[in-house]
Amino acid sequence: EDVVNRIAAAEIIHRPANAVKELLENALDAGATSIRVNVKEGGLKLLQITDNGHGINRADLPLLCERYATSKLQKFEDLQSLATYGFRGEALASISYCSHLEVITKTHADSCGWKAQYDSGALKDDPRPTAANDGTVISAEDLFYNMPLRKRAFRSASDEYTRILDVVTKYAVHNPQASWVCKKAGSALPDVSTSVDSTARANIALLYTPSLAAELLEVPLTHFAPKLGASCHGWVSNANSNWARNGGWILFINNRLVESTKIKKAIHGLYTAFLAKGASPFVYLSLHIDPAKVDVNVHPTKSEVHFLHEDEIVDAVVAAVDKALAGANA
Numbered sequence: 001e002d003v004v005n006r007i008a009a010a011e012i013i014h015r016p017a018n019a020v021k022e023l024l025e026n027a028l029d030a031g032a033t034s035i036r037v038n039v040k041e042g043g044l045k046l047l048q049i050t051d052n053g054h055g056i057n058r059a060d061l062p063l064l065c066e067r068y069a070t071s072k073l074q075k076f077e078d079l080q081s082l083a084t085y086g087f088r089g090e091a092l093a094s095i096s097y098c099s100h101l102e103v104i105t106k107t108h109a110d111s112c113g114w115k116a117q118y119d120s121g122a123l124k125d126d127p128r129p130t131a132a133n134d135g136t137v138i139s140a141e142d143l144f145y146n147m148p149l150r151k152r153a154f155r156s157a158s159d160e161y162t163r164i165l166d167v168v169t170k171y172a173v174h175n176p177q178a179s180w181v182c183k184k185a186g187s188a189l190p191d192v193s194t195s196v197d198s199t200a201r202a203n204i205a206l207l208y209t210p211s212l213a214a215e216l217l218e219v220p221l222t223h224f225a226p227k228l229g230a231s232c233h234g235w236v237s238n239a240n241s242n243w244a245r246n247g248g249w250i251l252f253i254n255n256r257l258v259e260s261t262k263i264k265k266a267i268h269g270l271y272t273a274f275l276a277k278g279a280s281p282f283v284y285l286s287l288h289i290d291p292a293k294v295d296v297n298v299h300p301t302k303s304e305v306h307f308l309h310e311d312e313i314v315d316a317v318v319a320a321v322d323k324a325l326a327g328a329n330a
Protein backbone atom coordinates (compact mmCIF):
# COMPACT_ATOMS: atom_id res chain seq x y z
CA GLU A 1 0.00 0.00 0.00
CA ASP A 2 2.88 2.29 0.78
CA VAL A 3 4.28 1.72 -2.69
CA VAL A 4 0.93 2.53 -4.29
CA ASN A 5 0.66 5.72 -2.26
CA ARG A 6 4.21 6.67 -3.07
CA ILE A 7 3.61 6.22 -6.79
CA ALA A 8 0.43 8.29 -6.52
CA ALA A 9 2.40 10.97 -4.67
CA ALA A 10 5.08 11.07 -7.33
CA GLU A 11 2.37 11.58 -9.96
CA ILE A 12 1.05 14.63 -8.17
CA ILE A 13 4.36 16.09 -7.09
CA HIS A 14 6.51 15.88 -10.21
CA ARG A 15 9.00 18.45 -9.08
CA PRO A 16 9.45 21.06 -6.35
CA ALA A 17 7.47 23.71 -8.24
CA ASN A 18 4.35 21.46 -8.19
CA ALA A 19 4.58 21.23 -4.42
CA VAL A 20 5.00 25.00 -4.17
CA LYS A 21 1.88 25.59 -6.23
CA GLU A 22 -0.20 23.34 -3.97
CA LEU A 23 1.17 24.94 -0.81
CA LEU A 24 0.56 28.47 -2.11
CA GLU A 25 -3.04 27.56 -2.91
CA ASN A 26 -3.51 26.17 0.58
CA ALA A 27 -2.15 29.41 2.06
CA LEU A 28 -4.53 31.46 -0.11
CA ASP A 29 -7.44 29.18 0.79
CA ALA A 30 -6.60 29.90 4.44
CA GLY A 31 -7.05 33.62 3.76
CA ALA A 32 -3.38 34.52 4.10
CA THR A 33 -2.32 38.09 3.33
CA SER A 34 1.36 37.31 3.78
CA ILE A 35 3.01 34.37 2.06
CA ARG A 36 6.74 33.70 2.27
CA VAL A 37 8.59 30.98 0.41
CA ASN A 38 12.03 29.88 1.55
CA VAL A 39 14.01 27.49 -0.66
CA LYS A 40 17.18 25.42 -0.32
CA GLU A 41 18.78 23.71 -3.31
CA GLY A 42 15.93 24.34 -5.72
CA GLY A 43 13.45 23.02 -3.18
CA LEU A 44 15.03 19.58 -3.10
CA LYS A 45 16.64 20.24 0.30
CA LEU A 46 13.95 22.50 1.75
CA LEU A 47 10.67 24.05 0.73
CA GLN A 48 9.19 26.21 3.44
CA ILE A 49 5.99 28.21 3.09
CA THR A 50 4.98 30.56 5.90
CA ASP A 51 1.52 32.11 5.87
CA ASN A 52 -0.57 34.23 8.21
CA GLY A 53 -3.83 32.47 7.37
CA HIS A 54 -6.41 30.98 9.73
CA GLY A 55 -4.22 28.07 10.80
CA ILE A 56 -5.18 24.46 11.48
CA ASN A 57 -7.07 23.23 14.54
CA ARG A 58 -5.11 20.97 16.87
CA ALA A 59 -7.87 18.36 16.47
CA ASP A 60 -7.34 18.23 12.70
CA LEU A 61 -3.61 17.55 12.87
CA PRO A 62 -3.71 13.73 13.25
CA LEU A 63 -5.51 13.21 9.93
CA LEU A 64 -4.05 16.20 8.07
CA CYS A 65 -1.94 14.12 5.70
CA GLU A 66 -4.33 11.25 5.09
CA ARG A 67 -5.19 10.96 1.44
CA TYR A 68 -8.49 12.68 0.64
CA ALA A 69 -8.48 14.51 3.98
CA THR A 70 -9.85 17.94 3.21
CA SER A 71 -11.73 20.65 5.05
CA LYS A 72 -13.01 22.06 1.78
CA LEU A 73 -16.00 19.92 0.84
CA GLN A 74 -18.75 21.09 3.11
CA LYS A 75 -21.44 22.21 0.75
CA PHE A 76 -22.83 20.86 -2.48
CA GLU A 77 -21.33 23.84 -4.31
CA ASP A 78 -17.96 22.78 -2.93
CA LEU A 79 -18.48 19.37 -4.46
CA GLN A 80 -19.07 21.06 -7.77
CA SER A 81 -15.88 23.03 -7.43
CA LEU A 82 -14.05 19.72 -7.48
CA ALA A 83 -14.23 20.53 -11.12
CA THR A 84 -11.86 23.39 -10.62
CA TYR A 85 -9.51 21.96 -8.12
CA GLY A 86 -9.41 18.34 -9.19
CA PHE A 87 -9.29 15.70 -6.52
CA ARG A 88 -9.28 17.04 -3.03
CA GLY A 89 -7.02 16.37 -0.11
CA GLU A 90 -4.12 14.90 -2.03
CA ALA A 91 -1.49 17.60 -1.86
CA LEU A 92 -0.27 17.37 1.73
CA ALA A 93 -0.66 13.59 1.69
CA SER A 94 1.48 13.38 -1.43
CA ILE A 95 4.15 15.67 -0.06
CA SER A 96 4.28 13.59 3.14
CA TYR A 97 4.99 10.48 1.06
CA CYS A 98 8.01 11.99 -0.66
CA SER A 99 9.61 14.29 1.93
CA HIS A 100 10.07 14.89 5.65
CA LEU A 101 7.08 17.11 6.35
CA GLU A 102 6.70 19.38 9.35
CA VAL A 103 3.74 21.61 10.13
CA ILE A 104 3.74 24.41 12.67
CA THR A 105 0.38 26.07 13.01
CA LYS A 106 -1.57 28.38 15.28
CA THR A 107 -5.17 29.52 15.03
CA HIS A 108 -6.20 32.88 16.40
CA ALA A 109 -8.11 31.13 19.21
CA ASP A 110 -5.09 29.05 20.29
CA SER A 111 -2.80 30.47 22.94
CA CYS A 112 0.19 28.55 21.60
CA GLY A 113 1.09 26.88 18.33
CA TRP A 114 1.46 23.18 17.53
CA LYS A 115 4.26 21.36 15.80
CA ALA A 116 3.58 18.10 13.98
CA GLN A 117 5.72 15.84 11.82
CA TYR A 118 4.48 13.43 9.21
CA ASP A 119 5.77 10.42 7.41
CA SER A 120 3.94 8.65 4.57
CA GLY A 121 0.53 10.07 5.37
CA ALA A 122 0.76 9.53 9.12
CA LEU A 123 1.48 11.76 12.08
CA LYS A 124 4.77 10.60 13.68
CA ASP A 125 4.19 11.62 17.33
CA ASP A 126 1.63 13.64 19.22
CA PRO A 127 1.80 17.30 18.18
CA ARG A 128 3.92 19.35 20.59
CA PRO A 129 3.07 22.85 21.81
CA THR A 130 5.41 25.47 20.44
CA ALA A 131 5.74 29.22 20.14
CA ALA A 132 4.24 30.42 16.86
CA ASN A 133 2.57 33.32 15.10
CA ASP A 134 -1.00 33.00 13.85
CA GLY A 135 -0.89 31.03 10.63
CA THR A 136 0.95 28.03 9.29
CA VAL A 137 4.53 27.10 8.43
CA ILE A 138 4.87 24.05 6.22
CA SER A 139 8.39 22.67 5.74
CA ALA A 140 9.13 19.86 3.33
CA GLU A 141 12.69 18.63 3.67
CA ASP A 142 14.66 16.30 1.42
CA LEU A 143 12.04 16.05 -1.30
CA PHE A 144 12.22 12.65 -3.06
CA TYR A 145 14.70 11.31 -0.47
CA ASN A 146 12.97 7.93 -0.87
CA MET A 147 12.84 8.08 -4.68
CA PRO A 148 16.47 8.08 -5.75
CA LEU A 149 15.70 7.82 -9.46
CA ARG A 150 13.35 10.77 -9.38
CA LYS A 151 15.81 12.75 -7.34
CA ARG A 152 18.68 12.09 -9.70
CA ALA A 153 16.59 13.34 -12.63
CA PHE A 154 16.95 16.91 -11.33
CA ARG A 155 20.25 18.05 -12.70
CA SER A 156 20.24 21.62 -11.63
CA ALA A 157 18.95 23.17 -8.43
CA SER A 158 18.99 26.58 -10.09
CA ASP A 159 16.68 25.30 -12.82
CA GLU A 160 14.21 24.11 -10.20
CA TYR A 161 14.50 27.42 -8.36
CA THR A 162 13.68 29.27 -11.58
CA ARG A 163 10.51 27.21 -11.92
CA ILE A 164 9.58 27.97 -8.32
CA LEU A 165 10.13 31.70 -8.88
CA ASP A 166 7.94 31.51 -11.95
CA VAL A 167 5.06 29.96 -9.99
CA VAL A 168 5.38 32.43 -7.10
CA THR A 169 5.57 35.37 -9.53
CA LYS A 170 2.39 34.32 -11.30
CA TYR A 171 0.48 33.80 -8.06
CA ALA A 172 1.71 37.21 -6.88
CA VAL A 173 0.39 38.88 -10.04
CA HIS A 174 -2.96 37.16 -9.63
CA ASN A 175 -3.21 37.72 -5.86
CA PRO A 176 -1.91 41.26 -5.31
CA GLN A 177 -3.96 41.60 -2.12
CA ALA A 178 -1.32 39.50 -0.34
CA SER A 179 2.34 40.31 0.18
CA TRP A 180 4.72 37.77 -1.31
CA VAL A 181 8.33 36.86 -0.64
CA CYS A 182 10.39 34.18 -2.32
CA LYS A 183 14.03 33.68 -1.41
CA LYS A 184 16.83 31.22 -1.18
CA ALA A 185 17.52 30.24 2.42
CA GLY A 186 20.39 32.27 3.79
CA SER A 187 20.21 34.91 1.11
CA ALA A 188 19.59 38.43 2.36
CA LEU A 189 17.86 39.67 -0.79
CA PRO A 190 14.55 38.07 -1.76
CA ASP A 191 14.00 37.35 -5.45
CA VAL A 192 10.30 38.13 -5.19
CA SER A 193 9.06 40.76 -2.79
CA THR A 194 5.73 42.54 -3.06
CA SER A 195 3.67 44.54 -0.62
CA VAL A 196 0.21 43.88 0.68
CA ASP A 197 -2.79 45.51 -1.09
CA SER A 198 -0.92 46.00 -4.34
CA THR A 199 -2.45 45.61 -7.82
CA ALA A 200 -1.84 43.16 -10.63
CA ARG A 201 -0.29 45.89 -12.75
CA ALA A 202 2.00 47.15 -9.98
CA ASN A 203 3.17 43.61 -9.33
CA ILE A 204 3.84 43.10 -13.04
CA ALA A 205 5.94 46.29 -12.99
CA LEU A 206 7.86 44.99 -10.00
CA LEU A 207 8.28 41.36 -11.05
CA TYR A 208 8.65 41.81 -14.83
CA THR A 209 9.63 45.32 -15.93
CA PRO A 210 8.13 48.78 -15.34
CA SER A 211 8.16 49.57 -19.07
CA LEU A 212 6.22 46.41 -19.86
CA ALA A 213 3.64 47.21 -17.20
CA ALA A 214 3.32 50.83 -18.36
CA GLU A 215 2.41 49.76 -21.84
CA LEU A 216 -0.09 47.02 -20.95
CA LEU A 217 -3.71 47.33 -22.01
CA GLU A 218 -6.48 46.31 -19.68
CA VAL A 219 -9.01 43.77 -20.87
CA PRO A 220 -11.92 44.99 -18.79
CA LEU A 221 -14.04 42.49 -16.90
CA THR A 222 -16.26 40.95 -19.56
CA HIS A 223 -19.16 38.62 -18.86
CA PHE A 224 -19.91 36.27 -21.70
CA ALA A 225 -23.31 35.03 -22.82
CA PRO A 226 -25.25 33.61 -19.84
CA LYS A 227 -25.29 30.16 -21.42
CA LEU A 228 -21.48 30.08 -21.20
CA GLY A 229 -21.44 31.04 -17.53
CA ALA A 230 -17.99 32.62 -17.86
CA SER A 231 -16.10 35.90 -17.67
CA CYS A 232 -12.60 37.21 -18.28
CA HIS A 233 -10.36 40.04 -17.16
CA GLY A 234 -6.70 40.76 -17.74
CA TRP A 235 -3.72 42.79 -18.88
CA VAL A 236 -2.09 42.31 -22.28
CA SER A 237 0.64 43.75 -24.50
CA ASN A 238 -0.31 46.26 -27.15
CA ALA A 239 -0.10 44.36 -30.45
CA ASN A 240 1.23 47.47 -32.20
CA SER A 241 4.12 47.92 -29.85
CA ASN A 242 7.49 48.06 -31.56
CA TRP A 243 9.41 47.04 -28.51
CA ALA A 244 11.20 43.79 -28.80
CA ARG A 245 11.14 42.17 -25.41
CA ASN A 246 10.37 39.05 -23.52
CA GLY A 247 6.75 38.47 -22.82
CA GLY A 248 4.95 36.16 -20.50
CA TRP A 249 1.91 33.98 -20.33
CA ILE A 250 -0.24 33.80 -17.20
CA LEU A 251 -3.62 32.07 -17.29
CA PHE A 252 -5.77 31.53 -14.22
CA ILE A 253 -9.08 29.75 -14.44
CA ASN A 254 -11.15 29.99 -11.26
CA ASN A 255 -8.03 31.23 -9.46
CA ARG A 256 -5.94 28.21 -10.35
CA LEU A 257 -2.84 28.55 -12.54
CA VAL A 258 -3.51 26.35 -15.57
CA GLU A 259 -2.51 25.74 -19.16
CA SER A 260 -4.85 25.82 -22.11
CA THR A 261 -3.12 25.27 -25.42
CA LYS A 262 -6.31 26.29 -27.18
CA ILE A 263 -6.57 29.67 -25.49
CA LYS A 264 -2.86 30.37 -25.88
CA LYS A 265 -2.87 29.59 -29.59
CA ALA A 266 -5.98 31.66 -30.18
CA ILE A 267 -4.63 34.68 -28.28
CA HIS A 268 -1.25 34.45 -29.97
CA GLY A 269 -3.22 34.65 -33.22
CA LEU A 270 -3.87 38.32 -32.36
CA TYR A 271 -0.14 38.96 -32.17
CA THR A 272 1.13 37.40 -35.40
CA ALA A 273 2.90 40.56 -36.63
CA PHE A 274 4.38 41.05 -33.18
CA LEU A 275 5.57 37.46 -32.96
CA ALA A 276 7.01 37.70 -36.48
CA LYS A 277 9.33 40.43 -35.20
CA GLY A 278 10.73 37.97 -32.73
CA ALA A 279 9.02 39.58 -29.75
CA SER A 280 6.59 37.76 -27.53
CA PRO A 281 3.56 39.41 -25.97
CA PHE A 282 2.78 39.55 -22.30
CA VAL A 283 -0.64 38.12 -21.57
CA TYR A 284 -2.25 37.79 -18.16
CA LEU A 285 -5.81 36.52 -18.22
CA SER A 286 -8.11 35.53 -15.40
CA LEU A 287 -11.14 33.52 -16.41
CA HIS A 288 -14.01 32.45 -14.26
CA ILE A 289 -16.05 29.56 -15.54
CA ASP A 290 -19.04 28.03 -13.80
CA PRO A 291 -17.25 25.25 -11.87
CA ALA A 292 -19.88 22.77 -12.96
CA LYS A 293 -18.67 23.27 -16.53
CA VAL A 294 -14.97 22.64 -16.03
CA ASP A 295 -13.97 19.09 -16.87
CA VAL A 296 -14.13 17.04 -13.69
CA ASN A 297 -11.78 14.48 -15.12
CA VAL A 298 -8.86 16.83 -15.00
CA HIS A 299 -6.50 15.73 -12.30
CA PRO A 300 -4.62 18.51 -10.50
CA THR A 301 -1.36 17.22 -11.95
CA LYS A 302 -2.61 17.73 -15.46
CA SER A 303 -2.42 21.48 -15.70
CA GLU A 304 -4.05 21.44 -19.15
CA VAL A 305 -7.74 22.16 -18.59
CA HIS A 306 -10.85 21.60 -20.63
CA PHE A 307 -14.34 22.92 -20.13
CA LEU A 308 -17.80 22.84 -21.62
CA HIS A 309 -18.48 25.20 -24.55
CA GLU A 310 -14.72 25.40 -25.01
CA ASP A 311 -14.76 26.80 -28.56
CA GLU A 312 -17.35 29.43 -27.75
CA ILE A 313 -15.53 30.52 -24.61
CA VAL A 314 -12.19 30.71 -26.46
CA ASP A 315 -13.86 32.83 -29.17
CA ALA A 316 -15.35 35.10 -26.51
CA VAL A 317 -11.97 35.54 -24.80
CA VAL A 318 -10.30 36.35 -28.12
CA ALA A 319 -13.04 38.87 -28.90
CA ALA A 320 -12.58 40.57 -25.51
CA VAL A 321 -8.81 40.85 -25.97
CA ASP A 322 -9.19 41.96 -29.59
CA LYS A 323 -11.56 44.71 -28.50
CA ALA A 324 -9.03 45.97 -25.94
CA LEU A 325 -6.30 45.99 -28.60
CA ALA A 326 -8.51 47.70 -31.18
CA GLY A 327 -9.68 50.32 -28.69
CA ALA A 328 -6.12 51.28 -27.90
CA ASN A 329 -5.12 51.65 -31.53
CA ALA A 330 -8.26 53.29 -32.87
Ligand code: ADP
Pocket residue numbers: 022026027030051053054055056064069070071072087088089090091092093136
Ligand atom coordinates in the same frame (compact mmCIF):
# COMPACT_ATOMS: atom_id res chain seq x y z
P1 ADP B 1 -7.10 20.41 -0.08
O1 ADP B 1 -6.45 21.75 -0.20
O2 ADP B 1 -7.55 19.88 -1.40
O3 ADP B 1 -8.19 20.37 0.96
P2 ADP B 1 -4.53 19.56 0.88
O4 ADP B 1 -3.89 18.23 0.98
O5 ADP B 1 -3.87 20.59 0.04
O6 ADP B 1 -6.02 19.34 0.38
O7 ADP B 1 -4.72 20.14 2.34
C1 ADP B 1 -5.45 19.34 3.28
C2 ADP B 1 -6.11 20.21 4.34
O8 ADP B 1 -5.12 20.78 5.19
C3 ADP B 1 -6.87 21.41 3.79
O9 ADP B 1 -8.20 21.07 3.45
C4 ADP B 1 -6.81 22.38 4.95
O10 ADP B 1 -7.85 22.12 5.88
C5 ADP B 1 -5.51 22.06 5.64
N1 ADP B 1 -4.42 23.01 5.29
C6 ADP B 1 -3.39 22.76 4.46
N2 ADP B 1 -2.57 23.81 4.37
C7 ADP B 1 -3.10 24.77 5.15
C8 ADP B 1 -2.70 26.12 5.49
N3 ADP B 1 -1.59 26.69 4.97
N4 ADP B 1 -3.50 26.81 6.36
C9 ADP B 1 -4.62 26.25 6.88
N5 ADP B 1 -5.03 24.99 6.60
C10 ADP B 1 -4.29 24.25 5.75
Ligand code: MG
Pocket residue numbers: 022025026089091
Ligand atom coordinates in the same frame (compact mmCIF):
# COMPACT_ATOMS: atom_id res chain seq x y z
MG1 MG C 1 -4.71 22.06 -1.30
